[in-house]
Amino acid sequence: MMNSTGQQQFYAQVSPEQTALKAQSLETHQTIGELTSDNPGMTTRRIDVFYNDVQAIYDVSLDLGEKEVLALIGPSGCGKSTFLRCLNRMNDTVAHCKISGEISLHGTKISEIEAEELRSRVGMVFQKPNPFPKSIYENIAYGPKIHGLAENKADLDEIVEAALRKAGLWDEVSSRLDVPATGLSGGQQQRLCIARAISISPEVILMDEPCSALDPIATSVIEDLMSELKENYTICMVTHSMQQAKRISDRTAYFHLGKLIEVNPTRQLFEQPVHQLTQGYLRGSFG
Numbered sequence: 001m002m003n004s005t006g007q008q009q010f011y012a013q014v015s016p017e018q019t020a021l022k023a024q025s026l027e028t029h030q031t032i033g034e035l036t037s038d039n040p041g042m043t044t045r046r047i048d049v050f051y052n053d054v055q056a057i058y059d060v061s062l063d064l065g066e067k068e069v070l071a072l073i074g075p076s077g078c079g080k081s082t083f084l085r086c087l088n089r090m091n092d093t094v095a096h097c098k099i100s101g102e103i104s105l106h107g108t109k110i111s112e113i114e115a116e117e118l119r120s121r122v123g124m125v126f127q128k129p130n131p132f133p134k135s136i137y138e139n140i141a142y143g144p145k146i147h148g149l150a151e152n153k154a155d156l157d158e159i160v161e162a163a164l165r166k167a168g169l170w171d172e173v174s175s176r177l178d179v180p181a182t183g184l185s186g187g188q189q190q191r192l193c194i195a196r197a198i199s200i201s202p203e204v205i206l207m208d209e210p211c212s213a214l215d216p217i218a219t220s221v222i223e224d225l226m227s228e229l230k231e232n233y234t235i236c237m238v239t240h241s242m243q244q245a246k247r248i249s250d251r252t253a254y255f256h257l258g259k260l261i262e263v264n265p266t267r268q269l270f271e272q273p274v275h276q277l278t279q280g281y282l283r284g285s286f287g
């Protein structure tokens with residue numbers, strides 16, 4: 001492991017004003033900790049993000065280790081979701097958002113991967129469960145169908161069942177696959193959305209506060225599920241719950257005002273935070 005900055009390569013051009021802002025902001029900033037992984041699933045180098053002329057992310061370089069859970073924590077508005085959304089180019093859909101730097105998925109720059117393919121390889125689960133207004137079966141079958149993963153109905157049935165089993169939902173829904181998914185409980189809907197993400201065999205799963213709309217019991221079911229999923233998937237999760245980050249992540253990254261302040265193995269970050277901003281946040285002084 002080592003600190004890394006990497007060479008800057010732009011895939012969306014920022015304006016001279018934005019570059020000047022960036023130059024000012026970088027004078028004093030250096031991330032503490034282990035930015036890189038020996039076995040990265042994704043690498044990000046020198047990421048800057050602007051919404052119009054307001055910079056939301058400053059020069060972030062960070063790897064997602066293969067089959068690790070990386071938690072992104074920090075006060076509201078520090079840029080966690082913005083950074084997460086860079087990883088599958090969700091920010092491309094925001095016209096006034098400009099990103100520079102380089103992001104790679106298993107060695108391929110994501111700027112060279114077609115957006116739809118990228119989003120099938122880097123799946124996403126959102127804060128609020130968002131099932132399609134269709135049956136439970138169709139929610140899962142949709143992705144595999146459009147990506148041509150099933151040759152026939154039997155194949156598709158198998159994919160749907162496997163995804164629901166992996167998401168720990170099969171036993172609860174196997175007898176009613178044709179009912180509307182919107183009739184499931186919030187926790188079940190979130191597991192359905194995880195099953196939907198898994199059904200197209202992504203390499204990475206992004207989760208943006210996946211439990212924030214759930215009660216403690218549903219949260220604990222999703223946390224158990226995430227711990228199981230990391231056997232097979234690389235997961236990057238935004239969370240406001242420090243307990244959740246402690247329980248399930250391998251590494252934790254602390255953001256503050258758009259900068260990656262400190263990143264280290266979770267236990268180390270929580271027990272021996274180095275930067276005073278990390279210490280203050282973990283003590284609950286702000287956030």
Ligand SMILES: Nc1ncnc2c1ncn2[C@@H]1O[C@H](COP(=O)(O)OP(=O)(O)OP(=O)(O)O)[C@@H](O)[C@H]1O
Binds near residue numbers: 056074076078081
């Ligand atoms: N679509 C947008 N247009 C303009 N500014 C935005 C947009 N999305 C986010 N921002 C700004 O970028 C900054 C980072 O926001 P972001 O949502 O990434 O933070 P966050 O750490 O995920 O916050 P929270 O924990 O409250 O969800 C904030 O100042 C926010 O107001």
